[in-house]
Amino acid sequence: MIKDSNVLQNNNRLCYGMVGGGFGSFIGEVHCIAVRMNNNIDLVAGSFSSNYENSLKTGESLGLKKERIYKDYNEMAERESKREDGIDFVSIVTPNHLHYPVAKKFLENGINVVCEKPLVFEPQQAEELIKIAEEKDLILAVTYTYTGYPMVKEARELVKEGVIGKIRFVYGEYSQDWLASKVEEENKQASWRVDPRRAGKSNVVGDIGTHIENVVSFITGLRIKSLCANLDTFVEGRELDDNAEILLKFENNATGIFWCSQIAIGHDNDLKIRIYGDKGSVEWEQENPNQLKLTKLNGSTQIISRGRTELHPKAQIYSRLPSGHPEGYFEAMSNIYSSIYSVLLKKKAGEKIESKDFDFPTGKDGLNGVVFVNKCVESSKNFSSWVEL
């Protein structure tokens, strides 16, 4: 059953602006729809494209007033920060290379930031943003979508409760095949991802590998101690990597394998996470997100179905539909916004925010992601030797 508290809220509506997300973009629309599902935040401002015409068209189609469709993000940050009815936060959905300057600008102007991953390219940049956010008491959220799935939350709760015991081994895979041949010339989504100037030092690790790192960290709470990575570029003439193999050691002596690929023919968006402990294991697959496999030592495998079995309360609140009514990607993103909304509302009400309120990825997760990507690149360049984190 859809939780009333989750969905229906008229009082205390918030408003937000968007940077990026002009016609033809992918993730901007996802954010818009995800926010609308919750019906508690209104889109009121934006700078949707470096092309002002496109931006204007996009903004108007979204029902924005012309005066709040801005020429660029600088103008937007400055003007919105001065309005009494200014945006409560900005969502940054541009190509990767703009995340840093845009986030910095809005934070400096006192506006909360929700930013797509990877947060930035360099750890120092992430640290800088985190510092500004702390100093100004602002939210800095990073939209690693997959942690928004209820069954990923459930996996985290199972691990926390000790159901699978001490973690020994982690397997994470994120395989796609849309870059298996040289599509970057026709495909806008592909072209910026394989361009080091816009995507950063890595394509596949930065674009999808970092999701494995984030979901594993979210579920297990384990910090990576060292890793050894090999980044491949299989498609001729491509500048960045399109396949990567990573071995890991975690702080509690657990070990792990991550594999991310965009040339793995036969896979759509196949993020799979398996966590093995000394008392059991959990397994989750993004393409079948409403189920979780749980096996206890010497027991048979159980299929935990969202909605069917009562989930842990911290997972249950993110479930909107009865069992067997599939929830998907939009809902996962929407759940991240639900959580951001709650924290912003508390803030506005002057309530104290505790760390347990942050049930969404923050600047710290963004920083971890940046470090992870950079260390993978460093290891790979250094003949795939082990590097410490």
Add this chain to the structure above:
Amino acid sequence: MIKDSNVLQNNNRLCYGMVGGGFGSFIGEVHCIAVRMNNNIDLVAGSFSSNYENSLKTGESLGLKKERIYKDYNEMAERESKREDGIDFVSIVTPNHLHYPVAKKFLENGINVVCEKPLVFEPQQAEELIKIAEEKDLILAVTYTYTGYPMVKEARELVKEGVIGKIRFVYGEYSQDWLASKVEEENKQASWRVDPRRAGKSNVVGDIGTHIENVVSFITGLRIKSLCANLDTFVEGRELDDNAEILLKFENNATGIFWCSQIAIGHDNDLKIRIYGDKGSVEWEQENPNQLKLTKLNGSTQIISRGRTELHPKAQIYSRLPSGHPEGYFEAMSNIYSSIYSVLLKKKAGEKIESKDFDFPTGKDGLNGVVFVNKCVESSKNFSSWVEL
């Protein structure tokens, strides 16, 4: 990629009202969220509950003006029909027994109707509503959600194209287990469904069996000629059926089996449709809605994945996300509203509506559903003998 045309539309916004859907209801929220995903229709009026307090609270939480939260549907139909900015259509999401009077009232007042299934209890009632809608040139849509899934549309196109040849046999199953024991005392969703005064003559055939009938009809275009049904009531003290087996003969000599159950322990919401022709077969499962299995005679089974393979244009327009990013139940419902929206917009613009524009279930489908349910009940009461349709 999300279709701009599908999602972003500011000009030509429509508005609607809702009857039913007060706090604690299930399907009302689904309609609200589905409509919001498309961002082209605003909820502006409602009579959400027979309890006015609940209605008021619901309406206010949804941002409605108090003056448009009505005491009852009669008042709502009358007043809205007189407003210049009156609703473009009403969505009826009440328990089944109210569908008929509410739909009739709104149609009579010149307001387009979108009604939950089953449309009504008696064929004559359905025919009456259809007649009024025709005479007044109004839309009468019935929200059989499952035909909104892109892969169900794809299955229809494959059949139309002759890919599986002449249809021989149809297998439809809709199994759930939430009524496997006597939960109706505590569970509001259960209590009205097993109450003949509110649910009609059948629980399981009316509530879910009719979805099998509708999806099969949608994909194959085949009319049922005769059927033989046995309706079971397994849970003691229950008045209506909770499991049903149905044999069918179709107009082209195809045969079929439908099984619907709410006592099938282990099943959540397991709607499965398989269509066998003389050249191939298609298979679709609602709990894994982004895929379709296609097998051609003497060939290997292919897994058609939404987004991966280019779908037929009439299915493709309903796909919002790239392959492997799961779309679910809300999107299916939202797609039905997309299609209703397009037709209403054409109507408003004075354009001619052709039958091919109606890519959503209409009163005719509602009538078929009512006839189907009634014939199943008739057969079962008559010692499960064969009855003609």
Add this chain to the structure above:
Amino acid sequence: MIKDSNVLQNNNRLCYGMVGGGFGSFIGEVHCIAVRMNNNIDLVAGSFSSNYENSLKTGESLGLKKERIYKDYNEMAERESKREDGIDFVSIVTPNHLHYPVAKKFLENGINVVCEKPLVFEPQQAEELIKIAEEKDLILAVTYTYTGYPMVKEARELVKEGVIGKIRFVYGEYSQDWLASKVEEENKQASWRVDPRRAGKSNVVGDIGTHIENVVSFITGLRIKSLCANLDTFVEGRELDDNAEILLKFENNATGIFWCSQIAIGHDNDLKIRIYGDKGSVEWEQENPNQLKLTKLNGSTQIISRGRTELHPKAQIYSRLPSGHPEGYFEAMSNIYSSIYSVLLKKKAGEKIESKDFDFPTGKDGLNGVVFVNKCVESSKNFSSWVEL
């Protein structure tokens, strides 16, 4: 681990003969291999084909002495019954129409009979064979292979123990596609199956539908009270049925659906059995025979894996390999022979045989199968009306 007791037995070897199974036959070889796996019964005599040349060639290739390769089954029965070292039993693997006369001949000559299904064409024939066997204190076994699978035994034990409670509904499906087009002209296996003179009154119900009936009866112990069947013949020019839908009522008020088809494109040998009780359900699929799904009321679905979890002792003894090492069709047949072997050995030793020793299908099961097939045909011919059993 392979059970020593099951596999290794040198003392007390038995010997058998075969009628049918000449070069080009299918099921004869299956019996030979199944018997060899157990290494406790030797093939020593045979009449493998109505064509003596073929018979001779087959027998010699199997290492038989020429004197024990017979011209016809009459000669074989008579001579073997007179030998001191005569066969302990005969396995009959001919086309269906020969089962009756061959079985009768051997029983009359005092030789135990293992016969392929369907046992015979008419209930009176089955009753006659049962009577002769009883009078002569002989074994009459019928090789319904699928009850030999360890996980089918496990399902039976789970039901017996009451784990799924009182049975409410049974779903059985056996779908294949090898007769989806007119292959009978080139395919020897097909040609006799669709020929009423050799196959009997029904093709699809007799050939595979009867397996559903047998496995369901084996697992549930329920007797069919009445049924309503529709037999289709979809391929033009075919004399017998190739698809059938059957509704059933069982003695305890459980109901059921059986569907069997050889025109269901996309299915290889897809026997699926699901049993729903008031406390749980079990589900087994022949193409994935080493697993069983078990769901208890309000619980999550468990995947019971052969070898992984300790099975009930009566299932465990039929498991030869550790978990995850697939056992298949040969092993299922071999398990039936294991059980026949044990009973014959006891008999030979003059021990009393109890009914619980018969962990293989007997003449009684064969009779049930014949009645089932005949009643399906009768119902279908009578406009698919209900018939009592």
Add this chain to the structure above:
Amino acid sequence: MIKDSNVLQNNNRLCYGMVGGGFGSFIGEVHCIAVRMNNNIDLVAGSFSSNYENSLKTGESLGLKKERIYKDYNEMAERESKREDGIDFVSIVTPNHLHYPVAKKFLENGINVVCEKPLVFEPQQAEELIKIAEEKDLILAVTYTYTGYPMVKEARELVKEGVIGKIRFVYGEYSQDWLASKVEEENKQASWRVDPRRAGKSNVVGDIGTHIENVVSFITGLRIKSLCANLDTFVEGRELDDNAEILLKFENNATGIFWCSQIAIGHDNDLKIRIYGDKGSVEWEQENPNQLKLTKLNGSTQIISRGRTELHPKAQIYSRLPSGHPEGYFEAMSNIYSSIYSVLLKKKAGEKIESKDFDFPTGKDGLNGVVFVNKCVESSKNFSSWVEL
């Protein structure tokens, strides 16, 4: 349909002996059953256990004459080599540490050798055995069972034909959970595997990792150039590894990941191989061995089912049953013996053996396996640095 040529062969029967495989062993029985399925080789001699009593009991139960049940393998090799009716080959199914001396002894006595994997512990030992076999013109086969599956053969043929193009990436996994806790004290199968004196330098890589290496090499034909391995020992007090992660580089610039584990709770015997090329991919899973997934670039995934689709002739000859009738582990082993049988028969007939006749793993594969295991151990001990092969 079972191939007559494959199964029925009386002329030209061969005979063999066995070292190891006494009561309580696992793999010995598998070999016995596998050989019996083919009905062309007889077990006539053996030294089944270091405990002569056990050996005697085992041999007698298998029908051997007492004079050919030997006290030890030395005696057996010597006496059998002198008999006119001596064994055509010996199957060595002892714990690992005995493979080398036993194989050497039999080869030196002019007897063909079929040996369980891993062939030996040291590359020099493997090279020595290969050399003796060559000099004496003897067969040295290594029973890597999984290459015997028809669908593994089919994968090899698909790769050979270029269906998936140039190979880019290989993923191999072999996960089990039977050693997830300290079972070695009660479990005989476990105790020798984790004992370096009997198992060698590695448990998990030697026992199961080497199967990944062998199947990958079999399907792709690619040689490993270098690898980087980390061997974990998670269960306290265990001497050898129970989980291992391995990165690989192959000769054609393909890369790969192998993961093998015996502590992966929830996995039975989960060998999975996926091969990605620039034109397509194939995927095979040992627990569902009758199917293969094939995806061509931009196409939908196809499920190739053994028996359903006509396989390549070199795979087809190993298929015994029609589609959908599961074949399993015994058949895979049996297929290896089929192939060994054919070569031995040719040899006996004085025919020239070509390298393409060897459709079973040989000493060369055994050597590769030993090198692979040793290099993994070397890398892991050297802080998981990269080592060349």
